[in-house]
Amino acid sequence: MAEKTKQQAKSSFGPVGKALDELDDRLGIAKGGRSLLDKIFPDHWSFMLGEVALYSFVILIGTGIFLTLFYVPSSTVVVYHGSYLPLVGQKVSQAYATSIDLTFSVRCGLLMRQMHHWACDIFLAAMVVHMARVFFTGAFRKPRELNYVLGSTLLILGIVEGFLGYSLPDDLVSGTGIRIAFSIIESIPVIGSYIAFFVFGGNYPGPQIIPRFFIIHVLLIPLIMLGMVTAHLFLLVHQKHTQFPGKGRTETNVVGTAMFPVFAAKATGFLFMVGGVITLLAGFAQINPIWQFGPYDASKISYAVQPDWYMGWLDGALRIWPAWEWTGFGYTWPLEIFIPGVVVPGLIFAVVQGWPVLERRYTKDNEIHNLLDLPRNRPKRTAAGAAVFALVTMMFIASSTDVIANYFHITLEAVLWSMRILVVVVPIITFFLTHKICQELQASQGAGKRKRANVVTRTPDGEYLSAPAEPRPGDEHVDLEPEPVPDFLEDPVVVRERKELLSPVSFTGVRNVVR
Amino acid sequence: MSSEERTPVAFSVAKADDPHMQPKAQNPKLAETLIGLVMLAGIGSLIGFAVAYGMNAQSWIMGGTLGAGVLFLGFGITAWGKYLMPQGPFVEERHTMRGNDDERERFKAAVVQRGGGILGRRKLLAMIAGAGMSAFAVVLVIPVFRSFGPLPGNTLNQTSWKQGTILVDSTGRPIRVNDIAVGGVVTVYPKGLENTDNGQAVDQTILIRVGTEAVVTQQGRESWGPNGYVAYSKLCTHLGCPVGLYEQQLELLVCPCHQSMFTVTNGAEPIFGPAPRPLPQLPLFVGSDGLLRAQGGYDQAVGPGFWNRETSG
Numbered sequence: 001m002a003e004k005t006k007q008q009a010k011s012s013f014g015p016v017g018k019a020l021d022e023l024d025d026r027l028g029i030a031k032g033g034r035s036l037l038d039k040i041f042p043d044h045w046s047f048m049l050g051e052v053a054l055y056s057f058v059i060l061i062g063t064g065i066f067l068t069l070f071y072v073p074s075s076t077v078v079v080y081h082g083s084y085l086p087l088v089g090q091k092v093s094q095a096y097a098t099s100i101d102l103t104f105s106v107r108c109g110l111l112m113r114q115m116h117h118w119a120c121d122i123f124l125a126a127m128v129v130h131m132a133r134v135f136f137t138g139a140f141r142k143p144r145e146l147n148y149v150l151g152s153t154l155l156i157l158g159i160v161e162g163f164l165g166y167s168l169p170d171d172l173v174s175g176t177g178i179r180i181a182f183s184i185i186e187s188i189p190v191i192g193s194y195i196a197f198f199v200f201g202g203n204y205p206g207p208q209i210i211p212r213f214f215i216i217h218v219l220l221i222p223l224i225m226l227g228m229v230t231a232h233l234f235l236l237v238h239q240k241h242t243q244f245p246g247k248g249r250t251e252t253n254v255v256g257t258a259m260f261p262v263f264a265a266k267a268t269g270f271l272f273m274v275g276g277v278i279t280l281l282a283g284f285a286q287i288n289p290i291w292q293f294g295p296y297d298a299s300k301i302s303y304a305v306q307p308d309w310y311m312g313w314l315d316g317a318l319r320i321w322p323a324w325e326w327t328g329f330g331y332t333w334p335l336e337i338f339i340p341g342v343v344v345p346g347l348i349f350a351v352v353q354g355w356p357v358l359e360r361r362y363t364k365d366n367e368i369h370n371l372l373d374l375p376r377n378r379p380k381r382t383a384a385g386a387a388v389f390a391l392v393t394m395m396f397i398a399s400s401t402d403v404i405a406n407y408f409h410i411t412l413e414a415v416l417w418s419m420r421i422l423v424v425v426v427p428i429i430t431f432f433l434t435h436k437i438c439q440e441l442q443a444s445q446g447a448g449k450r451k452r453a454n455v456v457t458r459t460p461d462g463e464y465l466s467a468p469a470e471p472r473p474g475d476e477h478v479d480l481e482p483e484p485v486p487d488f489l490e491d492p493v494v495v496r497e498r499k500e501l502l503s504p505v506s507f508t509g510v511r512n513v514v515r
Numbered sequence: 516m517s518s519e520e521r522t523p524v525a526f527s528v529a530k531a532d533d534p535h536m537q538p539k540a541q542n543p544k545l546a547e548t549l550i551g552l553v554m555l556a557g558i559g560s561l562i563g564f565a566v567a568y569g570m571n572a573q574s575w576i577m578g579g580t581l582g583a584g585v586l587f588l589g590f591g592i593t594a595w596g597k598y599l600m601p602q603g604p605f606v607e608e609r610h611t612m613r614g615n616d617d618e619r620e621r622f623k624a625a626v627v628q629r630g631g632g633i634l635g636r637r638k639l640l641a642m643i644a645g646a647g648m649s650a651f652a653v654v655l656v657i658p659v660f661r662s663f664g665p666l667p668g669n670t671l672n673q674t675s676w677k678q679g680t681i682l683v684d685s686t687g688r689p690i691r692v693n694d695i696a697v698g699g700v701v702t703v704y705p706k707g708l709e710n711t712d713n714g715q716a717v718d719q720t721i722l723i724r725v726g727t728e729a730v731v732t733q734q735g736r737e738s739w740g741p742n743g744y745v746a747y748s749k750l751c752t753h754l755g756c757p758v759g760l761y762e763q764q765l766e767l768l769v770c771p772c773h774q775s776m777f778t779v780t781n782g783a784e785p786i787f788g789p790a791p792r793p794l795p796q797l798p799l800f801v802g803s804d805g806l807l808r809a810q811g812g813y814d815q816a817v818g819p820g821f822w823n824r825e826t827s828g
Contacts, residue, residue: 038605039607040605040606040607075712091710107568107571108568108574108577111574111577111578111581114574114578115578176756179716179754179755179756180754180755180756180772183753183754183755183818183819186671186819186821187820187821188822189822190822191822192821192822193667193671193821193822193823194666194667196667197664197665197666197667197670198660198661198663198664199663201663201664202665203667203670203671203713203716203717204716204717204755205712205716206712207712208664239612240607240609248604248606251609252608252609252611253606253607253608254606254607254609255603255604255605255606256603256604256605257600257601257602257603257604257605258603261596261600262596262600262601262602262603263596264596265592265593265595265596265600266596268589268592268593269588269590269591269593269594269595270589271589272585272586272588272589272590272592272593273585273586273589273590273593274589275582275585275586275589276582276583276584276585276586276587276588276590277582277586278582279578279581279582279585279586280578280579280582280583280586281582282578282582283574283575283576283577283578283579283581283582284575284578284579298712298715298716298719298757299685299704299715299716299719299749300702300757300759301756301757301759301771301772302771303759303760303771305771315773318753318754318773318789319773319774319789320789321789322789323753323785323788323789323790323791324791325791325792325820327826331822331823331824332820332821332823332824333820333822334819334821336753336789336791336820337753337754337819337820368611368612370609401774402771412774412787413787416788479604480534480535480603480604482603482604482606483535483603483604483605483606484527484605484606484607485603485605485607486527486528486529486536487526487527487528488528488529489528489529489531489536490528490529490530490531
């Protein structure tokens, strides 16, 4: 090639180049490294949701490590002598005492604890929304079924992990949650009480819970999740990202921005932004003030305390299920717990996780899919997903029956029966409504695109003529034909001074280049 | 490899005016200035955090400065990437996951023919090895689980209440017959267990004085409620939350977890909510010393339902 510049003649690309040469001699990174730097990430705002989950996971690990350095996982009763005066002299568990101490006596402790809690709530929310994106756009289809299952398993693990973590401070509210978990396990026919005793190390509460839940929370589940996150990302890179249809985009290519340095900059910055938002929330929005709840005592309880949001739907199911305990064959069948506490969430997760298989069985579609669906073009799938969301949302709302009754001054009974009906009716209505909306959207031309105005003119003779108006600036946007990532720039310095070569600036501030 | 031996590389070069290499910003100079200022603000805020930390400032100040600093910095870096770096679009080809037919056949042959053939040649050995693996799995799982906790046995059907057990409050003070006014309510434990896990979690009982005469909540319980006292297990029969709310006028016990309601004077029958059974009642008597005592244990298991729950005992 004619471009044998000075740069290439020197060609070691300076000290960095030298270092990379040395690395490649030993590790053979040049080929794979270059293709990693050239890796293309398609641009769409919805691809950011998984990133939110990943970055809050990173923050969870960081703040979690900080917390473990001060927290002592022990049920041993101690007399509190810390800096939180209302508790001084009270007998509390060591777990609770150290949770209070790391909140008030460790500098930045309260901030770290609240960051950990906020990051958890955001992590789970981001996973749910990310999964919704993957579901509604059909990104789970072949070849990505396995990654979908990995991801939805991460959501389940995240819920368990969050519940365990919320239990560790051993405050009044957390203990009530564990008690309910014990009862749910206990309700499993035949083996329930055995499993409950093995999980809790004996009858509730026993001295084992805190140290046991601690090690599951800080070691076992995070380790599994870390492994699964790594596998999730590895598969993402290996199978390459999906993309929406668009100019130059086919099933056999990926179009977008390059990993280095563009996507790397955006992703690094976004990691910081997620961290910033979580820190601001932790600074300004109080969450789980355990010092106000007081230490756990199994015979005490607080009123109108809600679990963390991701547990709400499970609590709602338990709340509205009728009292169906059945005694038969000489044994007790606690169906009023077992069905809403085990069967219902089990079925929902089974449907969610098994969806790729179910859909394939239904559509008989065994093709490889790298281009995403618009949700409206798959009305049945979209309607089914919306119905599941409606169901879970209704269950979530049902976990606040008492608060709703109080707030709106209606009887608890009316709220309870309304929720029992709504939890069935709303998902059905949602299904058909969503299905209809999808079909209408498909039928309407240019839905979602900005409409071009019509200009009606009247001639002197009184004749009316109608013609499309001039396009507004920005409407004429034409995407460029995608090209492979170049090795280097001719002369990077020139870029900023070559303005005259570019087309006029658009209305929306985005430069339109028509080739 | 030294640079002299290197064969010339054919680089692909982007021209400076290549539209793929252009930033998205309409005014790169202005964008650069703004992004720089935002990042500087971030650094300033981070310095603010260092100062706040040094002064051990309040949590919201530390959170505000650190959060704003990190957010500004991140915003700047992202904006740099989004508005000032080449936006492409660039393209790369996907390599198909699938290997070619030849590779697939060879792979399958290795697994099924070579591996399966060699293993299949010694069917008995293969079966024994398989049995060994299964035995290992079973042997591994059972003791591990068994070590995790005791067998439940009859534990869940029992409480510590016995004939003559003195009722004490959470401070360990015994309850005398005149201690509680009509309408009063107190959580009681078996004497000596008021500060134990088991006493609090299993034996917790709610003692209510509904009148001054003997209270008969159900047939066959004529002697259970002396001097207007009734005592019920405080463990909700739904999920085991403490039934901590007492509605004095309606004489209802309410569980704050899921709003099950139990009638106090009618044997704690559930009249609302998901609780399936009445709260078990503790039979009481007034000892010669004037202390409230239990006539015996509960006549059934307390708390939520489970498989081998006993109804009389």
